[in-house]
Amino acid sequence: MNELFDQFDEFEDDLWGPIADDAMEPVADLSVGSAYQAPVEWNGIFTSPSEENNAYLPDVEPMDQTDLSSIQSLDSGELQPENMAESFFIEYPVFDPENADLEQIVGDPAQDMENWHMQSTQSSCALVSQEFILDKVLGRDVTEEELTSVATDAGWYTPGGGTPMNEMGRILEHFECQVDYDINCTMDDLSAKLEQGESILVALDSDEIWNTGADLDDILSEYFGMPGQDANHAVQVIGIDYSDQGSPKVILNDPGSPDGSGVMIPADKFMDAWEDSNHFMVSSGASQVSDQMIGNYYDRYGTWYYDDGTPERYNWDTGYY
């Protein structure tokens, strides 16, 4: 047994430590100088627990005492849409309803393009793609902040991470939309859904549509993203242009690109990028909920929503909702 193996055996105990039996035990003092807090606060969305309330929360010991003081969070302003305007991700044309042969278009891309805006955080593509659909279905401007709150509350969205593929239609369900989840879908499936007036969200490999002109000889400083990761990205499919039968174009509302409103991707490129998610598709018809039901109602989980659409939350300081 070599020394390295022994190190691995010790690793587990060092890493996690036991779960504290007594929640009243004082929390460990980390080297960065702050006491451990129960993880009930993310980005200010939840109210912070007072020390008294903390004592009643199940507590676990910290994983390690690594000093992260040298790490500085960077300014996230570079991710804001206004700062993205000078960049270019996509070099494909944008759908132009005035010059398009509408007889050859499936779907209603002109109308759907009106709902496009760029995602305001790096990981909210699935939320914003659902927002585009809700804006159309509900007939009002649902905000990204509102959906972020709902999805974070429900555990469908991880700040700084994103949305698991299987949760990509949950917000639509939350608003009582009829939602179908399918894999191994085809262009014909997209066409059929669009012809029926349904809204579509797909997950695809953004590298394959954002780095359109890149090749293996380009240096990394000319590349968007991280080569080899093949991460997926949610976009809304708003139409298909069949005017060139030999090379149909899929029309997208891509919330991750400043040029993403009505961007037209060649079908073969789109299919390659889509393959990475097993051709995953979320499709949605009309909502069963009226605009008047956005506020002042209980959802299926018993959460009350105020008339501005925000859910009520438990206040750890007061002990009241």
Next chain:
Amino acid sequence: MSHLSEQTQEIHSNRSTQQSVRRTSGLLERLRKTPWFQQLIPAEAGIGWPIPLRRNGKVYIRIPFFGFSPTSEKGKTALFPPFALVTLDWASLVPVEYVNLQFRNPWPDVEWGKPVGHFPHESVASLAVGEYKAKRKELLELYNELFDKLSQGSDFSEEWNHRFSTALNILMEPSLEPYYRTLGKKFFDHYLPSKTR
């Protein structure tokens, strides 16, 4: 078109090929199509460098997941702290543990929604995309060797350790390194000794 539940059946039919799949650098890409990934891990997430674990005679592979996003500049991708850690049995690739790090909260001072660094880092910034992919593939294949050696109880030669350490040193993102070090302190102290705090 097939309904999502049918995917499970497809995954089972692919089990027989897992032995060969995990021998290649395609392992991490393959993870994205597993049901547990699609259930638990954000689709936008980056797959981090694996961390080996040996416990009760069995070998496990721990995989951290982190957020990343292109910014306003080409060649400047924002990196976010790892938010989840999944442990798989190396022999079967069956998941045995999932940890939501935002819940477990090992870094109380971290603001999860704020970037902590950028990619590419200095040691790879001048590489061509193809060169980077080749180095990444080489490191993942070295990882495969590492896990196989652990499974077989083989020793690691000095030369092999040097190769692995060199490859990891080049590709490890400096801004994420402290987080990796928390998740696998002894492993990364062993192979990234020059950066040991």
